[in-house]
Amino acid sequence: MGSNAEVEKLYLMIEKLLDKNARQVFQTLFEEGEELTEIDIAERTGLKLNAIRRALNLLAEQGLVVYRRQKHLEKNRLIFYWKINYEALPAIIEARKRAALDKLKTLLSKEEATMYYVCPNDGTRYTFEEALEHEFTCPRCGSMLVPDQDRELRIQLLRQYIAMLEAELNESNTR
Numbered sequence: 001m002g003s004n005a006e007v008e009k010l011y012l013m014i015e016k017l018l019d020k021n022a023r024q025v026f027q028t029l030f031e032e033g034e035e036l037t038e039i040d041i042a043e044r045t046g047l048k049l050n051a052i053r054r055a056l057n058l059l060a061e062q063g064l065v066v067y068r069r070q071k072h073l074e075k076n077r078l079i080f081y082w083k084i085n086y087e088a089l090p091a092i093i094e095a096r097k098r099a100a101l102d103k104l105k106t107l108l109s110k111e112e113a114t115m116y117y118v119c120p121n122d123g124t125r126y127t128f129e130e131a132l133e134h135e136f137t138c139p140r141c142g143s144m145l146v147p148d149q150d151r152e153l154r155i156q157l158l159r160q161y162i163a164m165l166e167a168e169l170n171e172s173n174t175r
């Protein structure tokens with residue numbers, strides 16, 4: 001967890017995986033670098049306690065944060081102290097990257113295995129079998145279907161994304 005860009009990527013990953021509140025709560029804990037209670041987080045974010053609890057539970061389910069419970073003697077109730085689960089972060093990030101990589105590889109093999117036909121009028125896509133069934137005319141508007149010209153570009157992009165992710169995963173394994 002070094003550079004700002006890496007940290008920013010982590011925040012974005014959490015926002016995509018969970019939601020905006022979870023990101024904000026995580027970011028607050030990360031920037032603080034030490035334990036915070038729900039009240040502390042509320043003061044720093046302006047979020048309602050309900051929203052914070054929900055966000056903390058989502059983050060805890062993913063193993064991103066952990067808590068410690070302590071009995072508060074004056075108030076006679078349990079106080080939860082939350083912090084980032086620093087030890088688990090690298091493994092969580094790697095698992096997310098591996099999942100993304102699998103998804104991209106599936107998309108690539110699908111894209112490579114199928115030739116698509118598109119309607120130049122409304123942009124709908126059809127497999128060869130579907131196109132054949134409709135005698136190479138669009139079932140929506142009747143236009144003549146043409147081979148999908150963007151296929152090569154999509155395949156190229158998918159290969160690039162896969163190479164990028166594989167490079168990142170290799171890099172984090174050798175560190």
Ligand SMILES: [Zn+2]
Binds near residue numbers: 119124
């Ligand atoms: Zn059409």
